[in-house]
Structure formats: C-alpha cells, structure tokens
Amino acid sequence: MPSFVLRNKVVERSRSCFVILFLTLTLTACRSNIDKDLIRYGLDSMPVKLDPREATDATSYRINRLLYSALVDFDNSSKFIPGLASWQLINPTHYRFVLNQKRQPFHTGEKLTASDVKATYDWILDKENGSPHRQTLSIISEIKVVDLETVDFILNNPDPLFPAYLVIGIMPQKLISSAYDFNANPVGSGTFRYRSRPDPNTLKLERVRDKQVFEFIRIPSPEVRVMKLMRGEIDILQNGLMPELKRFLAKKGRASVSYLEGSDFAYLGFNLEDKVVGQLKVRQAIGFAIDREAILQNLYGGQEKLATTFFPAEHWLGNPAIKPTQYDPKRAKKLLKELGYSPDKPLELSYKTSTNPFRIRVATVIQDQLRQVGINMAIQSFDWGTFYGDIKAGRFQMYSLKWVGIKTPDIFEYVFHSKSIPPSGANRGRYTNQQVDQLIDSAKTFDDLDDRLEVFRNIQQLVFDDMAYVPLWYEGHFAATTNDLIGYRLTADGNYDSLNYVERKVNRMVKRKVERTNN
Amino acid sequence: MNEMFKYILKKLIGATISIAGVVCLVFLLIHLVPGDPVEIMLGESARAADKAALAAKLGLDKPLLQQFVDFVYGVFTLNFGESYITGEPITRMILDRLPATVWLALASLLIAVLIAFPLGAIAALKKNTLADSAAMGFSLLGVSIPNFWMGQILILIFALLLGWFPVSGYQGHGAIVLPAITLGTALAAILSRMIRSTLLEVLGEDYIRTARAKGCSQTRVIVMHAMRNAILPVITLIGLQLGTLLAGAVITEKVFSWPGIGLMVVESIQKRDYPVVQISVLLISSTYVLVNMLTDILYAVIDPRIRLREG
Numbered sequence: 040m041p042s043f044v045l046r047n048k049v050v051e052r053s054r055s056c057f058v059i060l061f062l063t064l065t066l067t068a069c070r071s072n073i074d075k076d077l078i079r080y081g082l083d084s085m086p087v088k089l090d091p092r093e094a095t096d097a098t099s100y101r102i103n104r105l106l107y108s109a110l111v112d113f114d115n116s117s118k119f120i121p122g123l124a125s126w127q128l129i130n131p132t133h134y135r136f137v138l139n140q141k142r143q144p145f146h147t148g149e150k151l152t153a154s155d156v157k158a159t160y161d162w163i164l165d166k167e168n169g170s171p172h173r174q175t176l177s178i179i180s181e182i183k184v185v186d187l188e189t190v191d192f193i194l195n196n197p198d199p200l201f202p203a204y205l206v207i208g209i210m211p212q213k214l215i216s217s218a219y220d221f222n223a224n225p226v227g228s229g230t231f232r233y234r235s236r237p238d239p240n241t242l243k244l245e246r247v248r249d250k251q252v253f254e255f256i257r258i259p260s261p262e263v264r265v266m267k268l269m270r271g272e273i274d275i276l277q278n279g280l281m282p283e284l285k286r287f288l289a290k291k292g293r294a295s296v297s298y299l300e301g302s303d304f305a306y307l308g309f310n311l312e313d314k315v316v317g318q319l320k321v322r323q324a325i326g327f328a329i330d331r332e333a334i335l336q337n338l339y340g341g342q343e344k345l346a347t348t349f350f351p352a353e354h355w356l357g358n359p360a361i362k363p364t365q366y367d368p369k370r371a372k373k374l375l376k377e378l379g380y381s382p383d384k385p386l387e388l389s390y391k392t393s394t395n396p397f398r399i400r401v402a403t404v405i406q407d408q409l410r411q412v413g414i415n416m417a418i419q420s421f422d423w424g425t426f427y428g429d430i431k432a433g434r435f436q437m438y439s440l441k442w443v444g445i446k447t448p449d450i451f452e453y454v455f456h457s458k459s460i461p462p463s464g465a466n467r468g469r470y471t472n473q474q475v476d477q478l479i480d481s482a483k484t485f486d487d488l489d490d491r492l493e494v495f496r497n498i499q500q501l502v503f504d505d506m507a508y509v510p511l512w513y514e515g516h517f518a519a520t521t522n523d524l525i526g527y528r529l530t531a532d533g534n535y536d537s538l539n540y541v542e543r544k545v546n547r548m549v550k551r552k553v554e555r556t557n558n
Numbered sequence: 559m560n561e562m563f564k565y566i567l568k569k570l571i572g573a574t575i576s577i578a579g580v581v582c583l584v585f586l587l588i589h590l591v592p593g594d595p596v597e598i599m600l601g602e603s604a605r606a607a608d609k610a611a612l613a614a615k616l617g618l619d620k621p622l623l624q625q626f627v628d629f630v631y632g633v634f635t636l637n638f639g640e641s642y643i644t645g646e647p648i649t650r651m652i653l654d655r656l657p658a659t660v661w662l663a664l665a666s667l668l669i670a671v672l673i674a675f676p677l678g679a680i681a682a683l684k685k686n687t688l689a690d691s692a693a694m695g696f697s698l699l700g701v702s703i704p705n706f707w708m709g710q711i712l713i714l715i716f717a718l719l720l721g722w723f724p725v726s727g728y729q730g731h732g733a734i735v736l737p738a739i740t741l742g743t744a745l746a747a748i749l750s751r752m753i754r755s756t757l758l759e760v761l762g763e764d765y766i767r768t769a770r771a772k773g774c775s776q777t778r779v780i781v782m783h784a785m786r787n788a789i790l791p792v793i794t795l796i797g798l799q800l801g802t803l804l805a806g807a808v809i810t811e812k813v814f815s816w817p818g819i820g821l822m823v824v825e826s827i828q829k830r831d832y833p834v835v836q837i838s839v840l841l842i843s844s845t846y847v848l849v850n851m852l853t854d855i856l857y858a859v860i861d862p863r864i865r866l867r868e869g
Binding site for chain 1: 591592608615644645655717721725813817827830
C-alpha cells in the first residue's frame with residue numbers, strides 16, 4: 040500500500056476521533072440544567088380529579104388535602120380530630136360545627152364561611168351530581184347555616200362516627216353555584232394553591248406561605264423514577280417501588296430513604312360459597328402453610344408487619360389480643376390429611392390476581408409455599424377491570440387484594456355483613472355469620488363510641504377465627520428524597536402533608552443567615 | 559389527472575369503510591369485556607339508585623344500539639363528549655397529547671431514515687463482507703432489543719452517566735432525543751434490512767448495468783438509478799411505521815413519561831372509559847388509514863404503472 044494512502048487514512052481516523060471528542064466535550068459542557076428553585080415530586084399516577092367532591096383515588100385525595108381544607112382530620116392513631124372546625128353534639132342526631140377563627144381564606148381572598156360548608160355538602164348530596172361520596176353522607180338529613188361561623192348537621196339516625204365522614208375539602212359557594220370547573224382550576228383554602236398544568240404529566244402547585252413552587256410529575260416507570268431521583272430531576276418519590284429498587288437507593292447513599300409502618304391491610308380472600316375453600320380446615324391449612332415472615336423479609340425488605348385484622352394493634356380500633364397466625368407447615372399437612380388430601384391426591388386451587396408484576400411475584404411465592412404442603416395452586420392474572428369484575432361477581436376461589444386507607448369501623452358492615460354481598464357492599468367472599476351480623480347491627484344502637492369499640496373488637500375476633508380472610512401484612516410506606524432536601528416525613532396514610540415543611544438545605548441556611556443579619 | 563382523481567376516490571372509499579369497521583368492532587368489544595365504568599367511579603359501596611342515576615347521566619342505561627347511534631351522531635356533529643373518569647372534554651385530552659405524539663413520531667422516523675438508508679446501502683454494496691455483517695448485525699440487534707430495555711440503557715448512559723439529556727419528561731431541551739432514538743433504532747433495523755434486500759434485487763437489473771456502461775459514477779448509479787427503484791417497498795414500510803408511531807408508542811411513552819396518546823388509550827381501556835377509547839380509536843384508525851392512503855398515492859405518483867394496473 041502506498042505510504043500516502045496510509046497517511047491519508049491515519050489523518051482521516053484522527054479527524055473522526057477529534058470530531059467525536061469535540062462532540063462529547065461540547066455536549067458534556069451543555070449538560071441539561073436542573074432548576075433548583077422548584078421542588079419536584081415524582082408520582083406513579085396523576086391525580087384523577089382535583090375536585091374533592093368527586094375524587095376517589097389515593098393521589099387525588101393526597102393532593103386535594105393540600106389544596107382544600109376539610110372540617111375534620113385524623114390524628115396519628117387514625118382517630119378523628121377537629122380540622123377546619125370543632126364540633127359539639129346538641130343531641131344524638133344533631134351536630135353543630137363551629138369554624139376555626141384562625142382559618143385561612145380561599146385562594147381568591149374571600150373568607151370561608153358556613154355557607155360554603157353547606158354548599159359543598161349539599162352538592163354532594165344532590166343525586167343529580169352523582170358524587171361517589173353521597174352514599175357515605177346519606178345519613179345527613181339537613182344542613183342549616185346558623186351564622187357565618189356555625190353550621191348544623193341534622194342526621195337521619197344517631198351515629199357517633201359522623202364527624203369522621205366530613206373530610207371533604209370545602210369549596211366557595213359562589214363558584215359552586217356557577218358550576219365552576221374545580222377540576223380544571225381548583226380553588227380551595229388549603230396550604231397550597233393551584234398554578235398550572237404545563238402538560239398532562241405535570242401539575243404545578245404553589246405553597247401559600249412562601250410561594251415555593253412544587254411540580255408533581257407523573258413518571259409511570261418505577262426504574263425511571265429512581266433514575267430521575269438520582270439525577271436530581273425529581274426531589275421526592277414515595278412508594279410504588281420494587282424492593283430491589285428500595286435497597287438500591289438505600290445502598291447507593293444518593294438519596295435519603297425512610298420507611299414507616301402503614302395500615303394498608305393485605306389479605307388472601309376466599310369464595311366461601313366454594314365447596315373446597317368454603318371449608319374452614321382448608322383455609323386454616325392455607326394460613327399455616329404461608330411463611331409470611333419469609334415473604335416480608337425477601338420480597339418486601341422486612342419493614343412490613345404481620346397483619347391480624349383490618350386495623351393494626353396501635354390503631355384505635357385495633358384488637359391487640361389477636362395474634363398473627365404462625366407458619367406451621369406440619370399443621371397444614373395434618374389438616375389436609377384430615378380432609379383426605381395427600382401427596383398422591385393434592386388439593387387443587389386457583390388464585391386470581393392482577394397483572395401487577397409485584398403481585399404476580401408474591402403469588403408465585405405463595406404458590407411454591409402451598410405446593411410444599413400438598414396444595415397445587417394455579418395462578419390466573421387479569422387486567423384490573425376483568426380481575427375486579429370477577430372478584431365482585433364471585434368468579435374466584437382465592438384472590439389477594441389490599442384495603443387502603445381504612446380509618447372508620449363502618450368497614451365491618453361493608454365487608455362482613457351478610458347483606459353486603461356485591462353489588463350491595465364489599466362482602467366479596469360471601470361470608471355469612473349470624474353472630475357477626477347481630478354484632479354489627481347492635482353496634483349501631485350504642486351512642487357512645489367506647490361501647491361500640493368493644494363490639495368492634497369482638498367482630499374482629501369472630502372473623503379472624505372463621506378465617507374469612509387469611510390476613511397477610513400491613514403494607515408500609517417508603518420515601519426517598521435527594522440529599523439536599525429536608526423536612527419530608529412519611530405519614531401512616533401516605534398523605535403529602537409534610538410538603539408544608541419541605542425545603543432545600545441551602546435555602547434554609549440562607550434564610551437563617553438573613554434572619555441573623557436582620558437581628 | 560382524471561385517472562389520479564378516480565384512484566384517490568377509490569382509496570378514500572376503502573379507507574372510510576375500514577375506519578367504520580374498526581370503530582364498530584372497538585365499540586362492541588369494549589362493551590363486551592367485563593368491567594363497569596359506573597362501579598369504577600362510584601365504588602362498590604354505592605347504592606343501586608346512585609349507580610342507576612349515574613348510568614342514566616352517562617347514557618349507559620340505554621340499549622347498546624342507541625348508545626352506538628349517539629356515539630356516531632356525536633362524531634358527525636363533532637361533539638366528542640367527556641371522559642367518564644376525569645370529566646375532561648375528550649377533544650382537550652387528545653389535543654393536549656397530540657403534539658407530543660406527532661413530535662415523537664416524526665423525530666423517530668427521521669432518526670430511523672437517517673440510520674437505515676446508509677446502513678442498508680452499505681450492506682447491499684458490500685454484500686457478504688464484514689461491513690455487511692456488521693450492518694445487518696446492528697439491524698438484528700435493533701429489532702431484538704425491546705424498547706423498555708433500550709430506553710433504560712440509553713437513560714443510564716446518556717442521562718445518568720454523561721448527563722447530556724434529561725432522564726424523562728416532555729419539557730426541556732433535548733427531552734425528545736432519547737425517546738426518539740429508542741423508537742428510531744428499532745424502526746431503522748427493519749428499514750435497513752428492507753433497503754438492503756430491495757437494493758440487492760435492483761442492483762442486478764439491466765438498467766443498472768447500462769447506467770454503469772454509460773459511465774455514470776457509483777454515487778449516481780446508486781442514488782439516481784438503484785435507490786429510486788428500490789425505494790417503492792421502503793416507502794410502504796415507512797408509511798406503515800409512521801401510522802404505528804402516530805397511534806402511540808405505549809412502552810416508550812411509559813419509560814420516558816412522554817404524554818402521548820398511546821398510554822392514554824391503554825389506561826382508558828383499563829378504566830373502561832368508553833368515550834375516550836372510542837374517540838381515540840377513531841382518531842388512531844383514521845390516522846393509520848390516512849397515512850397508508852397517502853403512501854399508496856405517493857406510490858402511484860412515483861410509479862405510474864401502479865395506478866394503470868389498478869385502473
């Protein structure tokens with residue numbers, strides 16, 4: 040090969056290398072800048088409705104808590120406490136609510152009054168509006184405005200839990216009467232005000248006290264949420280991560296991670312009308328065969344707690360006397376033997392779940408644990424609509440779901456009363472126990488909440504003994520924030536209230552310096 | 559011209575029938591699968607009376623045929639209605655997402671074309687050499703790598719490691735680059751294989767030999783003679799791919815949090831949000847059919863033999 044050809048090739052290659060190097064340096068130099076004035080929150084789903092009268096999903100509930108104020112709130116043990124108003128019982132069917140003097144005005148600057156409270160709840164109670172909260176509030180017979188600060192609720196029948204139902208954010212009466220679109224442009228009196236929705240995956244809110252802007256960004260992929268946090272494109276994420284991603288974030292040390300025991304009740308449900316799982320011994324055998332601690336340790340990361348009933352022991356409705364079922368495969372095998380099953384004649388079951396990869400992973404572990412005691416379980420996974428439809432219609436033998444955000448004992452009637460078989464309620468397993476029905480009905484006759492408490496604990500014990508569900512665990516909460524952010528705290532129901540106190544470390548240092556200088 | 563007009567009219571009639579068929583089928587199927595939007599909205603605890611009231615408000619209490627007639631009437635009067643779940647006007651939902659979808663589709667197609675044409679040409683011209691194997695190996699890799707994995711690897715390298723582009727999202731400079739590369743490389747892989755095989759067919763033709771004998775340069779032979787003849791099936795493929803891209807790229811939209819139409823449709827199906835699904839499918843099928851019709855017309859413009867044969 041002539042030398043000039045070789046030289047030309049060398050020159051050409053050097054030129055290519057130079058071009059690549061130049062491009063690399065140029066592009067590196069113009070790394071995309073991240074605006075640190077904003078605080079960004081990574082969500083797995085956007086809030087469906089920013090109108091609390093119509094919202095039912097968890098993200099909407101959490102965002103709406105920031106935008107609107109409600110009459111009643113919950114404390115750490117999920118007991119209801121005064122929020123925007125305090126109340127007094129005039130008689131068992133008459134509650135008087137007096138608005139807090141220090142309440143914030145609406146974001147429009149107008150004062151929040153008793154008329155706004157009435158207008159909000161009247162709208163929900165109006166059948167024409169089709170609010171999903173109408174059923175819960177149907178106990179209200181009339182709402183009367185006494186004066187600007189006072190509003191009376193007259194009930195159809197006594198219910199000491201009534202204040203716990205008044206958790207819907209209050210909206211301005213003027214706007215309600217003009218059929219204002221709150222979903223498009225929310226106006227409340229919460230600690231945050233609505234700014235904009237730049238695109239369908241982004242929502243901007245502003246903290247009223249210091250005008251700090253927060254951006255809520257929908258990032259459906261959990262892996263991408265983690266990468267965005269590591270890159271600093273979001274500052275906070277909460278829940279919705281596979282355990283390996285949680286471990287990855289914690290190990291890397293690139294984010295501050297926190298866990299909190301939660302109260303979301305995960306369970307195995309049975310169709311009690313089914314000939315096989317309708318037998319108590321079969322359900323007990325399944326309960327003994329599942330090594331829930333191993334599942335928690337290996338799939339969840341070990342932060343979750345074993346469940347016994349709907350409510351954890353520390354919940355005001357919890358029953359600390361009930362202890363979790365222990366893993367005991369020998370006992371499971373013995374029970375199955377008593378029923379005539381053996382390794383040659385294994386018990387065949389089907390288990391329905393959604394297409395959520397994590398739920399399928401949990402199902403396969405349960406499948407393996409049951410196989411070890413002689414139960415062959417087939418897993419069937421369906422898209423959410425089909426799965427949920429099948430569960431309500433009773434087209435299942437076994438399934439797994441979790442109850443989220445349960446705070447009040449009306450859940451017992453809704454889930455365990457024989458009158459509550461879908462479509463009349465959520466007694467999906469078709470559970471019938473006359474004693475439980477009687478206890479649920481009798482609880483309503485007690486005007487005092489403490490008297491009812493004893494009844495509720497008895498109901499929980501009976502349901503636990505009947506193994507209407509196999510309680511699995513209470514799913515907790517996980518959050519990760521960038522290291523330069525402070526003030527974010529997890530709460531038992533996973534709300535975003537601590538965004539009221541979140542700020543960047545740098546900003547806090549600057550503020551303190553300014554304060555010191557001013558002093 | 560008259561002949562061309564007839565050809566277009568014929569295609570238009572065919573397209574309208576296809577769209578009507580798709581819309582009818584989707585309307586029927588979405589109503590047949592289990593799951594009730596009223597129950598999704600009100601929850602299990604709602605009273606039968608409340609459920610009935612909401613069903614009546616949404617028009618779900620009417621016979622299926624009546625619902626279909628209402629839907630068709632809505633389409634003809636351009637009243638697309640509102641989402642059952644969010645209450646948002648469907649027109650606004652689609653208009654909010656359409657720019658993102660179109661922008662991503664065009665950018666990915668551009669990347670696909672930019673990669674595929676040189677790659678396919680090199681593979682054809684250097685047949686059975688290392689260059690051919692490398693080009694086709696790259697193409698095989700592009701087809702084999704799933705988008706969700708490719709997207710995450712690109713994010714790891716170009717967003718996390720090098721920091722050149724944002725990890726995901728629609729806002730900000732450079733946000734389009736990674737999703738467009740993810741989609742574009744997969745398309746380029748199929749396109750380059752097609753270009754290689756059609757070019758190879760054409761390169762053996764007499765007119766190529768004649769062009770070479772006339773003394774045309776290699777570039778002129780490839781670009782003006784070979785490529786022009788080889789491009790016909792490639793145009794069809796590009797048309798089909800553009801149609802698919804405009805229908806939304808669900809996986810890529812999910813990985814890059816891209817606010818496109820694809821993910822919206824899938825989520826609406828899961829929530830049984832009938833009006834959104836119906837209108838979106840109408841839009842998607844119309845786009846698909848329209849793009850393919852335009853491809854056919856372009857085909858006829860490039861190669862007059864086609865319309866003559868059809869006529």
